[in-house]
Amino acid sequence: MISRLNNLFEDSLLASRQVNLLSDTQINGILNKLIEETKKNISYLLIENQKDLDRMSRSNPKYDRLLLTEERIFNIIKDIENVVSLPTPSNKKLMGKTLANGLTISKISVPFGVIGIIYEARPNVSFDIFSLCLKSGNACILKGGSDAINSNTAIVNIIRRVIADEGYNSDICTLLPNERYATQELMNARNYVDLIIPRGGKELINFVRENSKIPIIETGAGVCHTYFHKDGDIEKGENIIFNAKTRKVSVCNSLDCLVIDEERIKDLPTLCKKLQEKNVIIYADKLSHKALYDSYPADLLKEANAESYGTEFLDYKMAIKTVTCFDEAIQHISSYSSKHSEAIISENVEMIHKFERLIDAACIYSNTSTAFTDGAQFGLGAEIGISTQKMHARGPMALDELCTYKWIIEGNGQIRI
Known part of the structure; x- marks a missing residue:
C-alpha cells in the first residue's frame, strides 16, 4: 500500500513540473474544456452524488454540504469561469533591483508545486481546488471524505479525462484512495508534497495540525x-x-x-x-x-x-x-x-x-x-479555503495564496570577496 501511494505521489511531483511550464492560454484551454464536459455530465454527477446522499441522513448537518443540484453545478461552473478570467499569479516579478556590484536580483512568484487537500463532504471543493491549483501552476492531490466518495470520484474522472484529452499529464490532479491510511501517507509524503491544506471541522483540522510532517495552512472552523x-x-x-x-x-x-x-x-x-x-x-x-x-x-x-x-x-x-x-x-x-x-x-x-x-x-x-466571507464574493474567482492563521495567508485563499516566491540572481562573473 505504501509503495503504491509513493508512486502516486511521485507521479504528482512529475506532473507539477509540467503544469509549471504551461502558459495561461494552455491552462485556460483545460479549464474551458472542463466547463464544457461538466455541462455534458450533469446527469452523471447527480446520479453519483445521489449514491452518497442515500448513505447519509437528511438530518445530518453535512447533508446540505454534500448535496449537488443542477443549480449548484452551474454555480460551480460560474466559479471556474471566474478563475479563467483572472490572470495567473505565478512567474510574476514582485520586486527587482540592481546592486552596486552589478548583480540583478528579482523576487518572482512561483507555485508551491504539489498541494495536498484533505477535506470533508463537499464535492464542489474538488472542482474549486483543481481550477485554482491549475491556474496557479500547481498539481493537486485530493483526499476527500468517505461521505462523498462517489461524487469526488465522478468529478476527478471528468477532470483527468479532460486533462488527458488536451494532451497533458492527468496526474496534475489525483484523488487518493478512500481508506484512512491514505490520509496518514499524504501527511508524511515530505519528498513529494509541498503544502497541505485541511478543509473541514475543528476535529479534522486539529488532526492534520498534530500529525502532518508537511507544512499546513489551516482553514479553520467558523464560530x-x-x-x-x-x-x-x-x-x-x-x-x-x-x-x-x-x-x-x-x-x-x-x-x-x-x-x-x-x-x-x-x-x-x-x-x-x-x-x-x-x-x-x-x-x-x-x-x-x-x-x-x-x-x-x-x-x-x-x-x-x-x-x-x-x-x-x-x-x-x-x-x-x-x-x-x-x-x-x-x-x-x-x-x-x-x-x-x-x-x-x-x-x-x-x-x-x-x-x-x-x-x-x-x-x-x-x-x-x-x-x-467567500473567495468568489471577494472577487478572487473561487477559494481553496478560509485561513484563520496569520502566516502566509489569512481569510479567503485564492490564486495569489497558492504561490510562494523565489529569488533570481543574475550576474556577469561577479565573485564575493
Missing part, C-alpha cells in the same frame, strides 16, 4: 458572532441576522452567536422574528430568554448553557449572549471566536472602528452579513 450594538439600526439588524444565520447553515461563515447590548434587549423579538420562518432553535441566556419568551415559539427557544457558546452549529441553531457594554461584547467574542468572521451592527462610526481594531479575526464586518 461567527454578530454584535448588535446599542446604536444599531433595528431594520438592518433584523435582515443581517436572518441572512447570516439562514442563507446556508452548513458553511463556515454562518452566524453562530448573536451578542446584544442589554440596552436593546427590548428589540430582540424583532431582531429574531424572521428566524421563526426557518425554525431556528435559539439557545438564549437568562435576559434574552425572558425577552423572547412571549414572542418566539416555545419549542424553538432553549436555555443556553456553557456549550452553547464557542460552538459551530452548522445547523438551524444559534446562541444569544446579552452584554452590559461594548467592552463585555469584545471580551465575549474574543473568548469564543475561531478568528474567522465577526460582525458589528451599529450607526456609531467610532465604535465600529474600535471593534475593527480590537477583534482578532480574518474578516471583520460592519453593518453587513458574515455570509460574504
